[in-house]
Amino acid sequence: MDCKIVPSVCSYCGTGCGVLFEVMDGKLVGTMPMKTHPVNEGKLCIKGWNLHEHVNSFMRLKQPLVKTFGRFIKTDWDEAIQLTADRFREIIEKYGPDSIGVLVSAKITNEENYLGQKFARAVIGTNNVDHCARL
Amino acid sequence: MTNSIAEIEEAGCIFVIGSNTTACHPLISRRIFRAKEKGAKLIVADPRNIQLSRFADVAVTHRLGSDVALLNGMMHIIIQNGWHAKDYIAQRTEDYEALEKVVNTYTPDRVQAITGVDQKNLERMAELYATNPPASLLYAMGITQHTTGVDNVKSCCNLAMLCGNVGIRGGGVNPLRGQNNVQGACDMGGLPNVMTGYQPVADPKVMEKFSKAWGKKLSERPGLTITDMIPAMLEGKLKGLYVIGENPKLSDPDWNHLNHALKELDFLVVQELFLSETAQAADVVFSAASVAEKEGTITNTERRCMRMRKAIEPIGNTLSDWEIICKFSTAMGYEMKYENPEEIFNEMRSLTPKSYAGMTYERLGLDGLQWPCPDTNHPGTPYLHKDQFTRGKGKFHDIEYKDPAEMPDKEYPYFLTTGRMFAHFHTGTMTRVSPHLDVEQTTGYVSINPKDAAALEAKEGDVLILTSRRGQIEVPAKLTNSVAPGLLFLPIHFGESPTNVLTNAEAFDPLAKIPEFKVSTVNIRKFSE
Amino acid sequence: MQEQVKEWLEQGKVDIFLGYKMVEGHPLPHFFTKENLAEVNDLITGSVRYPLEKIATKIAAQDPDIRIGLLVRDCNQRALNVLYVWNQLNPENVETISVNCCPSKLKEHADCSYLEPQKSGPYKKKVGVDNNMNLEEVEAYDQQERFTRWIYEFQKCIKCYGCRNICPVCFCKECSLEHDDLINTGDLPPEIPIFHLVRAVHMAGRCIDCGLCEDACPVDIPLRLLYKKVNEIVVDVFDYQTGTSPSQSPFNILGDKVTLELKPISKAA
Numbered sequence: 001m002d003c004k005i006v007p008s009v010c011s012y013c014g015t016g017c018g019v020l021f022e023v024m025d026g027k028l029v030g031t032m033p034m035k036t037h038p039v040n041e042g043k044l045c046i047k048g049w050n051l052h053e054h055v056n057s058f059m060r061l062k063q064p065l066v067k068t069f070g071r072f073i074k075t076d077w078d079e080a081i082q083l084t085a086d087r088f089r090e091i092i093e094k095y096g097p098d099s100i101g102v103l104v105s106a107k108i109t110n111e112e113n114y115l116g117q118k119f120a121r122a123v124i125g126t127n128n129v130d131h132c133a134r135l
Numbered sequence: 136m137t138n139s140i141a142e143i144e145e146a147g148c149i150f151v152i153g154s155n156t157t158a159c160h161p162l163i164s165r166r167i168f169r170a171k172e173k174g175a176k177l178i179v180a181d182p183r184n185i186q187l188s189r190f191a192d193v194a195v196t197h198r199l200g201s202d203v204a205l206l207n208g209m210m211h212i213i214i215q216n217g218w219h220a221k222d223y224i225a226q227r228t229e230d231y232e233a234l235e236k237v238v239n240t241y242t243p244d245r246v247q248a249i250t251g252v253d254q255k256n257l258e259r260m261a262e263l264y265a266t267n268p269p270a271s272l273l274y275a276m277g278i279t280q281h282t283t284g285v286d287n288v289k290s291c292c293n294l295a296m297l298c299g300n301v302g303i304r305g306g307g308v309n310p311l312r313g314q315n316n317v318q319g320a321c322d323m324g325g326l327p328n329v330m331t332g333y334q335p336v337a338d339p340k341v342m343e344k345f346s347k348a349w350g351k352k353l354s355e356r357p358g359l360t361i362t363d364m365i366p367a368m369l370e371g372k373l374k375g376l377y378v379i380g381e382n383p384k385l386s387d388p389d390w391n392h393l394n395h396a397l398k399e400l401d402f403l404v405v406q407e408l409f410l411s412e413t414a415q416a417a418d419v420v421f422s423a424a425s426v427a428e429k430e431g432t433i434t435n436t437e438r439r440c441m442r443m444r445k446a447i448e449p450i451g452n453t454l455s456d457w458e459i460i461c462k463f464s465t466a467m468g469y470e471m472k473y474e475n476p477e478e479i480f481n482e483m484r485s486l487t488p489k490s491y492a493g494m495t496y497e498r499l500g501l502d503g504l505q506w507p508c509p510d511t512n513h514p515g516t517p518y519l520h521k522d523q524f525t526r527g528k529g530k531f532h533d534i535e536y537k538d539p540a541e542m543p544d545k546e547y548p549y550f551l552t553t554g555r556m557f558a559h560f561h562t563g564t565m566t567r568v569s570p571h572l573d574v575e576q577t578t579g580y581v582s583i584n585p586k587d588a589a590a591l592e593a594k595e596g597d598v599l600i601l602t603s604r605r606g607q608i609e610v611p612a613k614l615t616n617s618v619a620p621g622l623l624f625l626p627i628h629f630g631e632s633p634t635n636v637l638t639n640a641e642a643f644d645p646l647a648k649i650p651e652f653k654v655s656t657v658n659i660r661k662f663s664e
Numbered sequence: 665m666q667e668q669v670k671e672w673l674e675q676g677k678v679d680i681f682l683g684y685k686m687v688e689g690h691p692l693p694h695f696f697t698k699e700n701l702a703e704v705n706d707l708i709t710g711s712v713r714y715p716l717e718k719i720a721t722k723i724a725a726q727d728p729d730i731r732i733g734l735l736v737r738d739c740n741q742r743a744l745n746v747l748y749v750w751n752q753l754n755p756e757n758v759e760t761i762s763v764n765c766c767p768s769k770l771k772e773h774a775d776c777s778y779l780e781p782q783k784s785g786p787y788k789k790k791v792g793v794d795n796n797m798n799l800e801e802v803e804a805y806d807q808q809e810r811f812t813r814w815i816y817e818f819q820k821c822i823k824c825y826g827c828r829n830i831c832p833v834c835f836c837k838e839c840s841l842e843h844d845d846l847i848n849t850g851d852l853p854p855e856i857p858i859f860h861l862v863r864a865v866h867m868a869g870r871c872i873d874c875g876l877c878e879d880a881c882p883v884d885i886p887l888r889l890l891y892k893k894v895n896e897i898v899v900d901v902f903d904y905q906t907g908t909s910p911s912q913s914p915f916n917i918l919g920d921k922v923t924l925e926l927k928p929i930s931k932a933a
Contacts, residue, residue, distance in 0.1 A: 001727050003680060003695040006446035007501055007687065009433055011426035012560050014312025015140065015162045016435025018501065020692065021427055021446035022719065024726055028427050028447050032830070033880065035712040036690045038502050039140055039435065042712070043882040045161035045824045046558055046572065052427065053569035055450070059409050061422035062451025072410075072420065077454065077462065084419045085466035087402045091375040098356065101364045101373050104325035105380035105456075106314030109431025109443065111479040112456040113316070113323035114331065115471065116379055119460050120358075122349040123469040127336055127358025128373070131325045132314070132381050158852055161822045165882040168820055172792070172884070173785035186852055189819055500688040557823060557852045571825070574842050576850040 001025055007034055011107065012047045015039060019051060028052045088124070097125035104131045138271065138307030138518040139437045139505065144169050145305035148176040148267035150260075152202065152291070153277020153653075157186040158557035160275070160311045160436075167273075176263045180205060180252075181277060182552060183582075183624060184617045193259045196619060199550045200281055200539035200654040201250040206290040207536065208246030209261040210238040210297055218265035220299030227529055228296050234531035241536075249536060265298050269306035276313060276554070280652040282540050284644040289532040296529045302520035312436035314561070319434035322490065322506070323483065327358030332487035348486055351469070361387070362648035365640070368396035375402045377463075379456060380423065384412040385562035388650035389640030390633050391606055406459055409564045412630055421459050424449035431457070431476040432499065434506070438516070440494055441503030539654040540642030547603060547656035549587075549623050553634045554653075556626045563628035579629030580613040583659075584620045588612055591661045598662035601625075603655055606636040609662055623657065665761055666704050669733065673698045678733035678759050682720060684710030693719060709735060709763045715832040715876055717743045721752050733759040739874035742907030743832035746872055752835050755910055788884075792816045795878065795886040799893060814890075818860050820883035821853045827863065827877035827887055833870045840866065860890065868894040872907035 006021040018037025022030035031051040035042035064080035065072040091099055102124065104116035113131075120129035143149065143166035156164040164187065171177050171190055179191040180202075188194035197205045213219050214235060224231050243254035264270050272295050278287045292301070292308050300306035312318050324330040334341040336357060346353045359367055361383065367373035376397075387393045397403060397416050405417040414420050428449040434440045449455070454462075457479060461471040473479050477496045484491040493508035493515075504515035519525065543550055558575035559566040566572040581599055593599060599612050601623070610625070610632040618624050625634045634652070642651040672678045673696065684707070685694035691710040696703055716734045723730060732753075736744065741760065747753040784794040793802060793813050802810065828834045828841060840846050840862050841854075847862060848855050871891040878888045898904050904912070 005693050008443045009441045011315045014436035040162045050569050050571045054565040055425045055427045057568035059568045065420040067418050081462050081466045084404045099374040101376045103378045106317035106320045107380040108456045110319040111431045111476040113320045113325045114483045115460040117324045122351045123464045127327050130361040131320045157822050168883050172788035501690050
């Protein structure tokens with residue numbers, strides 16, 4: 001059996017507790033606190049202890065979706081991306097780049113936030129980029 | 136946070152205002168308990184009786200939205216007694232006179248009339264805070280989600296500087312961030328007015344640097360905040376929206392208003408783990424990989440940048456958010472190609488000289504590094520403003536108290552405040568599907584004082600109808616003395632009883648554009664068939 | 665130690681070995697296998713303790729036939745004994761390497777994290793229960809004071825369930841602590857003192873005094889003392905020495921006539 005312990009950081013609140021993911025045969029089976037982490041010193045809250053549960057939820061989206069006549073249809077990445085890019089280009093051509101907004105997120109990584117705002121600024125050409133820090 | 140989480144244990148006094156720490160930042164409350172047990176004094180000011188209140192040397196339940204008056208009242212007493220840090224003020228700050236002039240008018244009588252906190256308690260708060268250095272001030276959304284959010288924050292800073300508590304170990308002004316990477320999202324320039332490391336969009340030199348690095352002339356027109364985007368959608372100015380990992384339908388201040396606005400969009404694309412309320416309204420949904428399925432860094436509330444590591448392969452046909460953005464960008468005609476997040480991180484740090492430049496994946500290790508970290512030999516910064524404030528001198532602000540946008544009246548006699556409970560998180564997309572969290576609280580509820588409930592002849596679990604000027608929701612009652620008569624509390628996690636049907640989208644801080652989630656007024660009646 | 669583990673893995677005496685490895689300056693639990701034999705050179709005993717035997721039960725639940733080796737200190741061995749008698753691990757499939765972590769006269773009940781106990785602050789000593797006390801010292805308080813001090817400790821609880829989650833001998837599928845009829849769910853702090861007392865009662869005849877619960881408690885509740893008390897009762901009344909042997913029936917504590925059977929190891933959901 002292929003088992004491993006992977007150190008990471010809890011993705012709930014802003015405290016940033018060190019966690020260990022327990023992985024068995026490619027499945028996430030548990031979360032433990034990292035004993036020697038400077039933030040949480042081997043302790044976690046109820047949310048941190050159960051961090052793996054939302055990852056494994058059957059409610060997770062498993063493929064891109066496109067809405068057609070009010071209903072979501074499962075699709076692949078190429079179609080979902082191409083369709084969205086086409087629609088965004090149409091909007092930009094018609095109304096200009098400031099007619100697009102991008103909401104990056106306090107839940108994604110620094111690298112992804114960096115790319116998100118780069119996307120808004122360099123690709124779309126707008127500074128309409130924000131996230132839910134206020135909410 | 137100006138200071139570090141572990142430093143809280145070294146404080147002589149801890150002042151918690153507008154933070155239900157044990158429920159919302161449990162591992163920070165650990166430090167508060169430990170400090171208290173080592174002998175620190177604890178002051179808790181919160182409109183509700185929270186768990187920490189039981190352990191406080193003085194705990195007050197000030198009226199919703201009266202924080203500025205409370206803090207000015209404390210400063211009034213501190214100055215009257217000469218407890219302020221005179222040398223520190225003279226050497227390290229400016230505009231003290233303006234502050235003194237304003238706080239002079241906040242006599243204990245006046246403060247009691249506004250806040251409901253009596254003179255004895257106010258004096259005790261002032262004395263404990265001023266005479267037990269170093270004092271650490273902790274706050275969360277209870278300070279910021281107000282029409283006077285910026286004023287509230289400035290008042291916290293005023294108090295901390297008045298007693299010389301900024302720039303010292305164990306002290307500081309410490310906002311507790313609510314999302315794992317809200318600090319990082321701000322640091323990375325996920326804001327309409329700044330690029331990475333808070334380099335202003337308004338500075339042509341900054342824009343030139345980024346234009347060059349990204350190979351594209353960048354717009355210098357200021358962008359819209361999320362609060363401004365909603366009216367822009369309604370006016371037909373904003374036509375397309377790309378939402379990454381957010382659920383504004385539940386987290387924005389006015390459900391009905393936003394619902395309307397989203398319908399006006401030509402195209403909405405949402406990138407999510409779950410089919411959230413917002414994703415349901417989308418034209419296209421991008422399925423994203425979760426925390427355990429990707430690499431990258433996050434920056435916590437104490438500015439500590441740490442690496443998350445991939446534990447398992449993405450579930451189903453999901454992709455990391457960075458991969459999706461790269462694909463999307465490339466399809467839009469701007470090629471983004473990165474081997475891994477480390478490559479993106481290195482591009483980012485090369486453009487962010489003051490704060491992130493000295494961090495590398497190797498240096499971050501498992502402990503991370505706290506910014507500012509300007510070069511690769513820099514050990515990181517546990518606390519800010521050590522010998523000098525970032526801006527030079529610490530500026531005092533003269534802040535007058537202002538009423539919240541809504542005050543109880545005949546039609547809407549109850550104060551309503553909103554927040555989190557311990558077992559759930561934000562809009563509940565992640566926690567309500569987690570069996571061990573769901574078991575704690577499966578539905579929304581409204582906290583109501585038993586006296587108010589008795590007046591309505593409502594028992595525990597009876598459904599109450601809450602009505603505000605915006606809308607109405609039905610929600611079961613939870614009887615508790617944690618709220619005083621006349622005050623109701625609604626948790627924000629539950630889509631079936633959405634708080635933002637009731638809260639006020641028109642009321643937000645003019646500068647920070649943060650909505651006044653913490654104060655609105657409602658009427659209640661018992662549901663009868 | 666490393667040679668022994670290599671030999672076991674090579675000979676197939678064990679399929680997987682649970683120990684520790686230093687990862688970027690942090691000792692973390694690690695699974696050593698035949699496929700990565702060279703890694704065994706990095707095997708360390710570790711300065712911290714994780715519930716390796718609990719991880720072993722999770723592995724056994726996935727694959728009941730797998731042969732597991734692990735590093736054990738005294739506390740781990742006691743936990744293993746409890747897991748054997750409760751049929752959560754098959755002793756025939758477990759090989760251990762003993763690590764002497766307790767070079768002290770307290771050997772029987774000492775463990776590494778307690779060899780240098782954390783000091784309790786003056787306020788905690790005044791109103792709470794000092795984590796470094798022994799049972800006699802706590803029981804020297806009169807009943808009213810003892811009660812008040814324990815209530816102080818329980819009121820700090822942030823209901824993380826860390827005490828249960830880290831516990832090597834907590835393996836029930838359904839937990840009374842989450843049963844709304846017994847303890848109100850959704851309250852913070854959890855219902856006092858029933859939440860902690862229910863857990864304490866369930867620790868009778870189970871707790872092997874490893875101290876991981878107290879180690880995992882974010883608010884420093886002296887849980888170990890509490891469970892020591894219930895186990896003392898079990899010893900006094902039933903002469904049941906929890907964790908000392910892999911052969912005693914767990915139903916000793918129910919009396920002589922009980923003929924309940926243990927349920928077999930069930931595959932984890």
